Amino acid sequence: MRVLKALAAVSLFLFSPAVPSLHARETDLRPALPATAQAVLVEAEGFAQRGGWVVDPQFMDQMGSPYLLAHGLGRPVADAATEVEFPAAGDYRVWVRTKDWVAQWNAPGAPGRFQLLVNGRPLETTCGTEGAQWHWQDGGSVKILERRVRLALHDLTGFEGRCDAVLFARDPQFTPPNQDPEMAALRRVCLGIPEQPEPAGEFDFVVAGGGIAGTCAALSAARLGLHVALIQDRPVLGGNNSSEVRVWLQGARNKEPWPRLGDIVAELEQPRRAHYGPTNTADLYEDDKKLALVRAEPNIRLFLEHRANAVETESGKILAVVAQEIHTGRRVRIAGRWFADCTGDAAVGALAGADLEIHP
Ligand SMILES: Cc1cc2nc3c(=O)[nH]c(=O)nc-3n(C[C@H](O)[C@H](O)[C@H](O)COP(=O)(O)OP(=O)(O)OC[C@H]3O[C@@H](n4cnc5c(N)ncnc54)[C@H](O)[C@@H]3O)c2cc1C
Known part of the structure; x- marks a missing residue:
């Protein structure tokens, strides 16, 4: 089959x-x-x-x-x-x-x-x-x-x-x-790919990019009751902090005056770490744990292996992101009220015509 x-x-x-x-x-x-x-x-x-x-x-x-x-x-x-x-x-x-x-x-x-x-x-x-x-x-x-x-x-x-x-x-x-x-x-x-993207729903919050920034934003919004779309172009979540890139996750979280800021990062954080080199193995990055956390949220629809590569705007406002499935080339239109560009490259902002400068 x-x-x-x-x-x-x-x-x-x-x-x-x-x-x-x-x-x-x-x-x-x-x-x-x-x-x-x-x-x-x-x-x-x-x-x-x-x-x-x-x-x-x-x-x-x-x-x-x-x-x-x-x-x-x-x-x-x-x-x-x-x-x-x-x-x-x-x-x-x-x-x-x-x-x-x-x-x-x-x-x-x-x-x-x-x-x-x-x-x-x-x-x-x-x-x-x-x-x-x-x-x-x-x-x-x-x-x-x-x-x-x-x-x-x-x-x-x-x-x-x-x-x-x-x-x-x-x-x-x-x-x-x-x-x-x-x-x-x-x-x-x-x-047999349709010329127009197929509608994939309307969401309160559309997050493009499933690195740590996008994953945290999606989890947080979903737990606050928003209907969320999370678009990630890789088969795993985490971006730099995934087994694909292997930069470990840590930071100055849960500090006054925002003692709760960092709770979700703590959920995602991996307890085992290694410095760069042969001991820095893929399993340390617990890709499955990140995916399981996102999939456990009924308010999140995960568009894994979809790349956001077009936006629809009206009067300078983003109405929808169009994402292309990596293996089949099929495109979906993901409409929303709010959008977060967590691509790490400002890809959605650039597509929407925001001012953009690239410095070496
Ligand atoms: C080698 C290295 C060492 C580092 N060391 C440190 C350090 O010591 N301290 C520190 O604070 N920071 C460090 N950083 C930086 C830190 O890793 C990043 O700032 C952080 O990972 C950014 O997270 P992010 O979620 O914003 O982006 P990313 O981790 O880049 O995640 C973005 C995700 O979005 C996906 N994506 C991109 N475009 C699209 C699209 N169009 N559609 C759908 N998905 C898309 C990408 O595949 C990626 O998975 C380091 C980075 C590297 C590479």
Whole structure:
């Protein structure tokens, strides 16, 4: 069942005009993809098993979607894999969206090399070997014999190989678009993502960013009786104080004249600590405890693995935040009365047009 769900999320079929309910989609796609170019798009972050690859959503505002990163500190990571249902057997031209991440410094060696395996067989092309910018690397042609196909990303180096997406096109002349708005249209149509964000409710208080600031704000507001939305772009809460970054939590809390200020921090604080280095292990950060505390609050709706990347404003006032789900690309509209920007980067403020200066 999980595999089927993943399939639904990652695979797209551009169908023949004989499928009436999909006509509208085909029309939408016309600027991006000719109707003849039956294609299957698979977003890397939608792979059902990610193996040792990690999802990096940091640049999805620029790229439109996250990508998978082989962060192995020099040891190749385990394969990411997924199954995809093709519309038909036949010959397909393969494109892999990637880059050589050291090319911008003219550094040799292409350390982020990886292979795409189709039903266990690697393409002849090694991916991640060309181009300083994200681009569709031509992977040549493959013959698909059966509609159900297993794909895998096979890391060769353990040094930050990057894969954004894989596309199989029936039309050998078709080159996938590499820039928005065409690329966004391709993704939307291929993955069946609605053009408008889906309504996800109205809240008293919408918190963007689930680091310690956002988690405390959400817990506090919920306990005071507000209906709260907490939007966090990672699979865990805590931000810098999560197992992902590993900065421990402590501070001058519960001091006069505000003796209760810090009660929630105390609930979140982890008793065991280690200084930076090998003893600073992931378990010390008790990610599960933070998630359990938030999930125990009936007044909080947690939008985990959602990135706030648009706002709706009227007369200079924020009405709603739009958040994009990391793995599927689906977008939700989260409306509210009050908003807290706890992204650590003032992301919501910047999106809303607040004055912004960035200093090195
Ligand atoms: C190495 C290091 C050492 C430090 N040492 C100290 C110290 O000794 N003393 C001290 O006082 N401070 C220290 N700090 C700073 C302290 O860790 C931060 O000030 C604090 O963690 C900020 O918490 P936050 O919740 O505001 O932000 P963050 O911890 O940055 O959390 C923000 C969260 O929001 C998420 N997010 C970002 N954008 C979006 C979006 N658009 N949509 C949804 N989610 C989003 C992020 O993924 C993140 O999880 C240190 C920081 C680092 C990195």
